[in-house]
Amino acid sequence: MPATTLDLRDVPPPERHPKIHSAFEALASGESLEIINDHEPKPLFYEFQAEVDAFDAENYSCERQGVDEFVATLPKQ
Structure with a gap:
């Protein structure tokens, strides 16, 4: 179960990765x-x-749920 959910669709692109x-x-x-x-x-x-040591890349997932909706889960080791 995700600890935090961020809906980035209304966030300006330059602000997304820092957030x-x-x-x-x-x-x-x-x-x-x-x-x-x-x-x-x-x-x-x-x-x-490449940059985040605590990122659990093996358990990353991404699902397309609509035309403009992708839900990705980024697990932390």
Whole structure:
């Protein structure tokens, strides 16, 4: 179960990644951050994989739930 959910669809693109990183850092180990986005967040996945040691890339998931709705779960080790 996600500890935090962020709906980023109305957040300006330059503000999205900093907001995601802040929310992820605030999580405890074993918790997850769920983001709702208007596009598949594949670049974010690669960014987290390369730069965030606590990111559990093996348990990352992303589901398309509508034309402009993608829900991604970013677990923290």
